[in-house]
Amino acid sequence: MGYHIINSSQELPDLIISDIMMPVMDGNTLCKKIKEDKRTSHIPVILLSARHATESKLQGLELGADDYVTKPFNITILVLRIRKLIELSRYNKSKGVIDPSPSEIVITSLDEKLIEKAIKYVEDNISRSELSVEELSSELGMSRVHLYKKLLQITGKTPIEFIRVIRLKRAAQLLRESQLHVSEVAFEVGFNNPKYFSRYFKEEFGVLPSAYQEKKGK
Structure with a gap:
């Protein structure tokens, strides 16, 4: 699996799953690049790892990962997590985002x-x-x-x-x-x-x- 520059003509995925341990670029670095790119920052990212350490999970979440799954995992549970993240992402996209401006936001939620x-x-x-x-x-x-x-x-x-x-x-x-x-x-x-x-x-x-x-x- 690799990371490349996304052209405007390419379709973006609904969700990205990446193992943390990969050659050339590890999953944490991939996640960081995805979340730092304005074109892809909205895409949910699930990181997979055999590591159970809290520090490892925290590192992934700090880089913007939306979920962290340790191996071995139950495929049914993983599929449910995928569906929930995609549903949440589409819901947020349909609502639109709030463009913050000083003293101009009306409270509705x-x-x-x-x-x-x-x-x-x-x-x-x-x-x-x-x-x-x-x-x-x-x-x-x-x-x-x-x-x-x-x-x-x-x-x-x-x-x-x-x-x-x-x-x-x-x-x-x-x-x-x-x-x-x-x-x-x-x-x-x-x-x-x-x-x-x-x-x-x-x-x-x-x-x-x-x-x-x-x-x-x-």
Whole structure:
């Protein structure tokens, strides 16, 4: 089994099962690549392993695996897990994901309440560059692994990406509505390095913050 670049014309699988012990690329590395690629991050991944150690399971889950099955396993149970993950994936896809924006989410579900609380905490600490995933997970009362899986499931973003996009969307608001310079906006939303701020801003909005301010600003 191998991993290759996915072209837009290729059909994506509903679910991926991978053994952890493989030549060339192990299952954990494969899982990491799948979950880091925006085109495939939504695909459920089941890792198979003969290892029963908690550390081994935790490593797979930290990398974004949706389930971890130890060998030998009951094929009937595995098939049931596969069906449940595919059903859950299709249900989430039919609902769509929540694109987090500062102070603009209407509460209609427990998931959205979680996102609102996460957004509020990031907003309240947005100027602190040291704001971490560990701090956010502690505030939300869940483990880092649980937060990773939950945010990825709801928003399609990892916790680091979630914090960053809130910073960037707040920056866009400031660029549109305030008279602050780009470097001042960068520090206001927690970027100590304006160059990194400009790079991430362009990745999110397609233009440099200076051009965005010139076009959108008052």
